[in-house]
Amino acid sequence: MRGRRRELETLDRLLRDIQDGRSRVLVLRGEAGAGKTALLDYLVDQARTGRVVTAAGVEPETELAYSALQQVCAPLLGHLDRLPDPQRDALATAFGLSAGRPPDALIVGLAVLGLLAEAAADRPLLCVVDDAQWLDRMSEVVLTFVARRLDAESVALVFAAREAFNGLPELPVAGLPDADARALLDSVLPGLVDARVRDRILAETRGNPLALLELPRDRTPAELAFGFGTPTATPLQDRVEEGFQRRIAALPADTRRLLLAAAVEPTGDVPLLWRAAAVLGIAPEAAVPAETAGLVELGARVRFRHPLVRAAAWHAADPAELRAVHAALAEVTDADQDPDRRAWHRAHAAVGPNEEVAAELERSADRALARGGRAAAAAFLERAAELTLDSGTRSARTLAAAQARFASGAFAQVPALLAAAELGPLDPAGQAAVERLRARVAFAVNTGRAAVPPLLATAARLAELDPAAARETFVSAIGAALNAGRFAGDDLRLAIDAATTATSGDNLRQAAGAAAAGDDPAGRVLAALIAWHGCGQAAAVPLFRAALDAITPDQDLDLLWMAGLFVHEVWDDERFLDLTERAVAFARAGRTLSLLPTALTFRGSALIYAGRFADSSDLLDEAEALARATGPSPHPAAAAILAAYRGRREPALELIDALTADAGAGGMGWLLGVAGYSRAVLFNGLGDYQAALAAATAATEHEDLAVVQWGLAELVEAAARSGDLAAAAKARDRLAERTAPADTPWARGTQALADALAGPAATTATSTVNPADAASPADAASPADAASPAAATVEDSYRRAVAEFAATRLDLPLARARLLYGEWLRRHDRRADAREQLRPAHDALATMGAEGFADRAGRELLATGETVRKRSSPGVRVELTPQEGQIARLAAAGRTNPEIGAVLFLSPRTVEWHLRKVFGKLGVTSRRELQSTPI
Template identity: 35%
Template sequence: MSPDRPWWWSAARSWRSVPGRRPCAVRRPERPAVPRPTGPAGTVRRGRSRARTLGCSGHRAEEYRDGVLIGRTAEWAGIEAALAAARDAQGRTVLLRGEAGVGKTALLDRAAETPGFRVLRATGVEAESDLAYASAHQLLYPLLPFLDDLPATQAGAVRVALGLEAGSTPDRFLVALGFLSLVSEAAHDEPLLLALDDVQWWDTASLDALLFVARRVAAEPVLLLLAAREQAGTGDEAITAVARLPGVLELPVGGLPDDDVGALMAAVVGVAPPEAVSHALAERTHGNPLALVEMVRVLTPDQLAGRDPLPDALSLGERLERPFLQRAAVLPPTARDLLLVAAAEPGGELDVLAEAAGVDGLDRVLEAVETSGLVRYDGRNLLYTHPLARAAVYGDAGARERHEAHLRLAAVQEARGQADRAVWHRAAATLGIDDGLAAALDGVAERSRLRSGHAAAAAAYERAADLSSTGAERVRRLSAAADSAWLAGQSARARLLVERAEPIAGDPLSRGRLVALRARAASRGGEVDEAHRLFLAGADLLRDVSPGDARELLAEAVEAAAYAGDLDRLEEISVSAQGLRAAASPRERFLAAWLEVSNHGMRAHDVEDPTVLLADLALGADLGEPRVTVWCGIAALNLGDPTGMMQHYVRALEQARRAGAAGSLPYVLEHSAMSLALAGNFGASRSGAEEGLRLARESEQQRSAGQLLAILAFVAATVGDEEECLRCADEARAIAGPRSLGLTNATVTWARSRLDLGLGRYDQAVDRLVALASAEPGEGHPVIALWCTPDLVESAARARRTAEVGDAVARIAARAGAVASTPGTALAATWCRGLLGGPGAEEDLATAAEGLAGLGLPLGAARARLALGELLRRERKVRAAREHLRAALEGFQSLGARVWAERAAAELRASGEGASAAEVDGIDSLTAQELQIVRYVSQGASNKDIAAQLFLSPRTVEYHLYKAYPKLGVASRGQLISRFAGALTQRVDA
């Protein structure tokens, strides 16, 4: 075995040869044959000619009756409906949940025999739950030949994640996208069933990827059938995560009723027991099928016939484990040794187990353990027939026996090059301190990290910390574990690890980095006040020992202050940055410039020497980090360069998409979508915000989710969709309110006020915007209050409340005079003067309209022209009024701003000229995702390319594309490109 392959490589290949099973192959015309997996890596079975019992000892725990498992009619109906939907390319996810032995696996087996489905199977193993992508490899190994059909970035990420080749650490979302593409390829020719057992024990990396796939198979002929054991304190997070999937069908699997107990007993023993015996057995076992089958094995014929009393009731654990232990107890010592090492090593490779157990005469011993029904041999691996059998054998052994078994396995696996697995076995056999073993676990963690197995790395670092002899090493490893948990998206676990490390962290460097982890977790969850406090505290601890890290934390504190809407905190950050060692590296120089621009630009103070700052800020975009590139865009805006801002946002999107960094996209799309909305590009804004919201929810980025919902509310308000605006605004408020996210709360207020303005509710709009101007941090935001000044002035002018907006007009005029002001700010101030009327109003409105159009702000330009047309009509300058009203109407219609177009049309009719209806091209009828997809198609992108950009499967792209065709009145890609390329580029320039 190659030493750089993961320890489970050989075990996962066990589908190659299974005695008694005819080999199958997956074939597509242009591809090499791909073996259909059997055994632990998957199986395909077709048809059934006779009824069989289903159990863990060569029999099944339930019997078919009329083709349906006894007592499982309702559950099977749900599964059958999901199978039928999958045949029609309507992907489904079904979750079977229940206690051990209740028959979940039997239902998976029954589903796997459905004709016409390609079946892949995988089973979670408790001992593998901290091994990155162990379950995913077991599931997807048969599909690896399809890797050549994937985009190169996805294929490379999958190969690195599965340990097939070395490479830089792939983004975990890119790995998941590669898994999705593999699943889509496998379902190309026939429907695909993923039968996944014991999901509560799946490793985190595999589970995250599985959930990613499950969210994106709605248009795929794929059924994910998952079974999870409900057991207090075990796997709760996994079950909850699956249950939260949109559209998941949950099927609780409980015990059998008395009548079905009797039918099952008849199937097992060949004769139906008396009703009283069936009732008593149902009462003692709670109808658990596995418990029933195992109890029957130890009952005498007289007990089964009702002539002798049944045993006293036992606990569920005892009921299920006792029969297994009784079978193991009668085996010879060598066979029991083999069973124990098999329980300690779930991979099951027989030659490894036999060598570790010191077995002589393997054929004889193997026959004995198979006869017991506790294990089965598939030609390569020796596997327990049920997890409870394994748990019973392992738990019944003494601590010394278990430790010796792990040490023997470690020695064998180390000799075979399975180094990581050997280290874990040594760790399982060690109770005290062992610095050498801790160092070895560091190596395991690092190799997991390089494969994007951050959760597995966290587990290895945490176990290494337990084995460390010094407090310093324990803190270092707990910090590394927390950092890895954070990268895995396990915020709660990261916090717990930090809490373990903080009391024993003595030096400022360790304490500062721990505080930084807490700060980032708080920031990601939207707790921006706490995040700001922690960022500053961490920077204070690090300023002398690691100035670069301190500057990094202060840069992140800027972000927290901005989301809180408390720009006065920027002065506090600036003071904290003073005295730091001079920036040396390009990154440090950029961060120093970012801090200075943030303090002055966001707070409307002039920057003394922007030339040097601009040079240092330019370094940030070359770092290749989407988040940092967004900061470059924000800095450009603060220095009066809105064009540069948008260029940086576009570049940040390209960086994130090229790297497959889906975790970064929500933050990037927040800024891009808001800028596009302000520019009047509502289609692009809406599609970007919806994409970002979906990814933010998946990665539990509450801060981004709230802001993206607020942006969607703003877009809906501007185009006049009141229902959508209020829905998104309420959802955004639910996130932002408890977290004091001033930016999001202010954006929601602006959206609601713009809705009121568009619908003619002027007094309500003024009330909202006046309150926003004086709102405290956490509820408002000074920059948003500044940007919405034209809305406030227009609302006040129409409500005849202009006396209330003097301070707001003075603020925007002062900001327009600042050196760092954007050209748009000066034009907005001019627009506001024109809205207030008086001498020079016509000239001000005309100047604003022309200038805003020149800056690429068509909505503002159209609104200024509308106001100018209204003013001219009131002054009886009808001919000039019509010219501007006509231009305003065309502008609103081209943007899809329906309510504004209606107002312009009414004004135009009042001037004596009819208003022409907007040309309907079908683009406005597209959903946000359809709009994104047809835009890419219009640029010549293939479905696979589009899928990679949008983190979808190619079939999902195809599904949305064919829904878009009739809306656009086209029937092919060629027609779409020839008719809509220009319009789509203008409408969706994201």
């Protein structure tokens, strides 16, 4: 611990924190030999009053699913029965303790979080994970998820890694200070050494403790006296490993082979090692030279001097000798207790094709998939394919490996596997599967314009092989073109034409006109898109509805994003809210939690229009947190829209600018439409109508599916209030083309409001109304003209808008309609009538948190002579953190702590801790009181 005062103070503070009931996460980051393991040993030694579990990543184990996680959890499985049934079942399945549905990584993560919390219920828990850079993928995902959700469980999760580890808090472990490095070096240098040589050693090792101890060890006196070897550019880690290799090479042959067996056997199981040694004809005495050299300890478990010793023994081995060691380990590994590790050893012992071993690996892949280990399954299948002589079977196994790689999120590895699969004979079904997977990779990697050509090419090849897959791929191609929007050029037309031509034999042309019953969901979606592009909105609306009827969240998750567009095209608020609620419920309960971020974002966007900003924000925050643990974050479109409606200028513009940058970088013109719409909403709320007009005009220049109608509604308001009545009328008429075919309360309310703002349909000329005061042509009239036919028509439109929106579940457009109607009434000097609209508008907008629009309503109320109490934010959220607000609302809805934890991916102990804080802040003492408190 020489020279490690800062590090030791940090570790001591971490132990104090978990003693006080807080959780901590820390990554000790430093190069090989920096002293990370020594610091972990210190931490374990100091944790005398708590429970300690240790684990380590092992390079040969990186392809075996959950291998490191099992090391963490095995000592804690006595607490397994305390977990809720779904979590307990998921963890048992992942560890192979029982059979069940393949668990999603996130529910396994929630189970591990609960297991750690239960284990720490009576005394603090310290979990130490060394060599995190060698964790298997599933263990890394789960432990990272757990690390990000720990809060108040009295758990410390401490990693040691050579690089930054998934953005977790870290403590850099650098080289020793010069004085300490000199003292350490002097402790191992033999006799007197020239000061210049000592300085060179210090400079080359940069204070790395292991290098200071090991590099001089095998140097001759002459090298130390006259120069520390030949200058080299070899990285320090490699030089230290080379030093270990030289020390290993000096050992007797049997000792070297025993050391190799210990390096290849990753669990540190000493009895297993001795059984393998016996198969290899190695006597127990062979261990003595390696132990005497300080390279390994064979006690209760195998413990290497340093991970680089294991690496040195493994990397320097002769291939034939390595195969012999794997064969011995396979022979002594129990086929019933550990079949996958036995299969892995047999695979590495095989010299050439071996169908028996390949079949065993294929069975291991099936078991890995059953546990949710897709990356492990892919590794098993790839090795099985390598050992397969029959070309057809080899191609089938390679294709299965590609599918597993795709499912694990390793998209970059899929194309090479598909190319290898195509080298052998594939039946039409196999070729179709190759093409389908190639399309899915193309769409997953790039959902913008670049994906359109490869998707169309794949869809054309699939048309003969698998018509259903062809339809799905054409939908993806058209979706990519829709996403590209104004960047797509002629791609959308080409995609629609190709889909129409290639699928005409499947009655899609007829379906485009009638949506024949019995079509699959992708076929119905495709029919709707063909009709929308070729025949217009009126012809497409019935097909949009038919497609929505066919799409179910529990079966057609790949089409969920398209359903999100279609519900706006048919203006169906009931379906919008119900579909998004079902999607989230299925993603949570159906254990497809990797899809939960998308479902949460979809639901969050629906709740914006329902006026439930706090709930929407909670879901979007959850989606972002989950996405960080599982892959790329959903694009921030919904977050930008929510920020715009909240009306805080700078935070909203920051998000909208980020969305604009993302759109440009990814060739996603559709997102530019969303950004323009968001700006228009923001500036309309703030009363900056000229800026809103410019933003809405930009947003509606392209016919982006769903987005254009949002932008048109904002354009009508911005143009009317800016005095550009021609632009308002033109936007009103364009909007009517989209609302009339739908004929729903949402559509009728939106159109009525546009009619009121733009004035009678005959009005097309520009007006000289003062932009600061204008709201519609009728607003230019004097109070005496308030009963004129034009004014009566406008007022009737406002009333219809309010009535239609009141018939929906969308509180936000209802409040905005009341605001605009109240503004119109106040400008016509009908103050009492204006207050009747402005009061509920102001209350609703302030409660939901639409601050810009609420301020507009407040100013209008003041102008009517009414006193307005300013409300800067909805309810009591100013006192609660976002997480506390989520927990409080769920508790008020009657959810138990475990249920809240399952929803928010927190341990029940953390939920309880936050609830105590919520009770204190709100001045309540029970959940019953919480139910009557505004949150």
